[in-house]
Amino acid sequence: MSENLARHFLIRDDVVFLNHGSFGACPRAVFETYQNWQLELERQPVAFLDPARGYNERMRAGRAALARELRTDPDNVVGVTNATAGLNIVARSLDLRPGDEILTTDHEYSAIEKTWAYVARRTGARVVTARVPMPLATEAQFAEAVMADLTDRTRVLFLSHITSPTALVFPIERLVAEARRRGIFSVIDGAHTPGHIPLDLDALGPDFYAGNCHKWLMAPKGSAFLYARPEMQVLLDPLVISHGWTAESKSPGAKGAFGNSPFIDELEVQGTRDPAAWLSVPAAIAFRKEHNWDAVAAYCSSLAQETAQRLAAKTGLPALSTPQFCAPQMVAMPIPACDPLELQRNLMARYNIEIPVYRWQDRTIVRLSAQGYNSRVQMDCLIEALSALLTL
Numbered sequence: 283m284s285e286n287l288a289r290h291f292l293i294r295d296d297v298v299f300l301n302h303g304s305f306g307a308c309p310r311a312v313f314e315t316y317q318n319w320q321l322e323l324e325r326q327p328v329a330f331l332d333p334a335r336g337y338n339e340r341m342r343a344g345r346a347a348l349a350r351e352l353r354t355d356p357d358n359v360v361g362v363t364n365a366t367a368g369l370n371i372v373a374r375s376l377d378l379r380p381g382d383e384i385l386t387t388d389h390e391y392s393a394i395e396k397t398w399a400y401v402a403r404r405t406g407a408r409v410v411t412a413r414v415p416m417p418l419a420t421e422a423q424f425a426e427a428v429m430a431d432l433t434d435r436t437r438v439l440f441l442s443h444i445t446s447p448t449a450l451v452f453p454i455e456r457l458v459a460e461a462r463r464r465g466i467f468s469v470i471d472g473a474h475t476p477g478h479i480p481l482d483l484d485a486l487g488p489d490f491y492a493g494n495c496h497k498w499l500m501a502p503k504g505s506a507f508l509y510a511r512p513e514m515q516v517l518l519d520p521l522v523i524s525h526g527w528t529a530e531s532k533s534p535g536a537k538g539a540f541g542n543s544p545f546i547d548e549l550e551v552q553g554t555r556d557p558a559a560w561l562s563v564p565a566a567i568a569f570r571k572e573h574n575w576d577a578v579a580a581y582c583s584s585l586a587q588e589t590a591q592r593l594a595a596k597t598g599l600p601a602l603s604t605p606q607f608c609a610p611q612m613v614a615m616p617i618p619a620c621d622p623l624e625l626q627r628n629l630m631a632r633y634n635i636e637i638p639v640y641r642w643q644d645r646t647i648v649r650l651s652a653q654g655y656n657s658r659v660q661m662d663c664l665i666e667a668l669s670a671l672l673t674l
């Protein structure tokens with residue numbers, strides 16, 4: 283990189299921070315915007331949170347900027363605190379019955395697996411987990427593995443777009459189309475996608491899609507969205523009933539309590555809330571444009587993938603997929619079996635390297651994230667540390 287981008291971030295410079303994937307990191311300039319919104323809120327909370335005194339317009343500006351990135355209409359997107367909240371809204375709204383099936387894969391994020399397990403327990407529905415073949419090599423292989431578990435009782439298809447434990451980009455397009463054709467709800471977990479891979483939600487056409495802005499888009503923590511296809515919005519109920527709820531919200535052509543659609547007013551108004559993170563999403567998008575982040579991301583991707591290859595050359599362990607399904611800036615690198623927590627602790631204690639290490643199925647994995655503040659020297663550090671600790 284010609285410019286030292288680390289200076290734009292608040293990450294401590296005594297830490298080799300290789301875990302952008304867990305909670306993201308927000309550039310200094312975006313963080314200042316965030317704090318300015320908080321200050322403005324604190325100076326005159328009543329005016330700031332009054333829909334009739336600019337609040338609606340400010341929230342709408344966030345939706346508009348984000349919807350352009352996601353390639354959909356601003357009316358299809360609502361701000362939520364995190365992807366977990368967005369997916370909970372969907373999972374807990376759908377009218378599932380005993381015997382209904384929720385089809386998913388064995389690569390999902392544990393909090394959302396728990397969400398579906400909870401919903402299944404409450405409704406009598408059943409979670410069916412398709413095993414995705416590893417290493418993943420073709421789109422057809424993925425689609426066929428999931429479709430093999432489709433039955434006439436399948437009501438929901440739930441897939442990650444980028445998986446958490448394995449850092450794979452699932453080729454979900456064909457399955458989303460197939461779900462639509464069969465009248466099955468498609469619910470997509472896009473926690474890692476905004477700012478990481480190109481998105482075109484209208485072209486993809488899922489029924490529901492939740493994503494985080496606080497990870498790869500680099501907005502402040504607590505900024506995420508829930509997308510619902512226009513026809514599906516009426517099916518959703520808020521997790522928290524507040525001023526935005528109206529008894530008529532399910533009637534055709536109903537208006538929301540604050541002049542937006544019921545979808546937006548019911549999900550966005552949740553009691554007293556600090557909207558500063560959401561309001562800073564346009565600043566995060568602008569920061570990325572200003573700093574030509576597509577080029578930065580391409581560099582980070584080559585850094586991540588090259589580091590994974592260097593480690594694989596030492597361990598001799600095969601990758602989890604062919605390169606085409608590897609998330610660009612995040613790679614799950616298999617390592618020889620060891621105590622993952624002890625290795626993670628030693629990486630921090632002895633080398634100041636922050637990186638997740640865990641067991642997944644029968645593998646031990648180190649998940650490397652590369653973002654603009656990382657350097658090749660840090661990747662060398664990681665390889666050196668793993669070589670020493672694992673005696674590679």
Ligand SMILES: Cc1ncc(COP(=O)(O)O)c(C=O)c1O
Binds near residue numbers: 367
């Ligand atoms: C695939 C996936 N889904 C959901 C989440 C949850 O995101 P959040 O904690 O922001 O709700 C994560 C977090 O890392 C994730 O990796």
